[in-house]
Amino acid sequence: GQNIDQPTEMTATEGAIVQINCTYQTSGFNGLFWYQQHAGEAPTFLSYNVLDGLEEKGRFSSFLSRSKGYSYLLLKELQMKDSASYLCAALDSNYQLIWGAGTKLIIKP
Amino acid sequence: NAGVTQTPKFRVLKTGQSMTLLCAQDMNHEYMYWYRQDPGMGLRLIHYSVGEGTTAKGEVPDGYNVSRLKKQNFLLGLESAAPSQTSVYFCASSSGEEFVELFFGEGSRLTVL
Numbered sequence: 001g002q003n004i005d006q007p008t009e010m011t012a013t014e015g016a017i018v019q020i021n022c023t024y025q026t027s028g029f030n031g032l033f034w035y036q037q038h039a040g041e042a043p044t045f046l047s048y049n050v051l052d053g054l055e056e057k058g059r060f061s062s063f064l065s066r067s068k069g070y071s072y073l074l075l076k077e078l079q080m081k082d083s084a085s086y087l088c089a090a091l092d093s094n095y096q097l098i099w100g101a102g103t104k105l106i107i108k109p
Numbered sequence: 110n111a112g113v114t115q116t117p118k119f120r121v122l123k124t125g126q127s128m129t130l131l132c133a134q135d136m137n138h139e140y141m142y143w144y145r146q147d148p149g150m151g152l153r154l155i156h157y158s159v160g161e162g163t164t165a166k167g168e169v170p171d172g173y174n175v176s177r178l179k180k181q182n183f184l185l186g187l188e189s190a191a192p193s194q195t196s197v198y199f200c201a202s203s204s205g206e207e208f209v210e211l212f213f214g215e216g217s218r219l220t221v222l
Contacts, residue, residue: 004151033210036175042199043152087152096167097211099151 002026011106020086025073028093030084032064032071035087037102043087046073059062075095075105083107085106111135115200115214122190122221127207131215141183142167142211143175143195152199158183173209176209190221 003025014019024032030041031050035043048078049071061074073086085102094099122128132141140158141154144152146153154167158177174186176201183202197218201211 008149035211040174040213040216044213061144061152091149096154097152097201099153101151 001099002090002092004090004098006103007099008101009104009106011108012075014078014107014109016078016082017074017076018078018105020075020088020098020105022071022073022088024069024071024088024090024098024100026090026092026098027051029050029066030091030093030095032087033061033063033091033097034071035089036084037087038084046086053094078107080107080109113166113200113202113212113214115198115217118215119218119219120220122187122219126190127186127217128190128196129187130219131135132185132202132214133181134183134200134202134212135181136202136204137149137180138142138202138204138212139180140205141177142201142203143173143183143185144199144201145169146199146216147196155185155198186208188218189212190219193220195219195221 003037036044043071047056047062054063059076085104086101089097089102116131142157143155145175153169156175158164161180164175176184
């Protein structure tokens, strides 16, 4: 079956760095997405990786290893507004998105 | 600059009642989707549409129907609501298949008593 695993909850300190991991098993693979979702709001797009390596976008970076079925989202210089859930989603061979349950990130002062 | 708009935002139903959720997008997107989001679970696709007049089943279609009579609108219907359909429903749209950045609506919270 198809599956996405990511930690349920993580806690980090304002100004620090946090890495949120995601492992996936899908029928075929056409890319890995990260979305941010603040409580009570809609998910918003953060990043898309289809090739191995690191994609950097400001304070956020996303890494992909296709051979390991593994991705991570790296958040630097954490701010209180980064408190949110981070959703990992993999695109399978039929271009259907398989979603993880999300990682709730709690930022403490 | 509306993007994707869902109505209503909140609704309480009794078991057996029917209702329709409306999704409207102003980005001229071909693809539209209805998801449900439940605690501890990933977003689950209910139905989707790849263009005006087309619909297809997703992962959890039972108990729901959809229609895409106009390109900008995607309706989700519950004919006979059940408590198991209590959830937050998100509509989303995208421009195409290969790079599927989704644009989500704000969500509709439905409670079935």
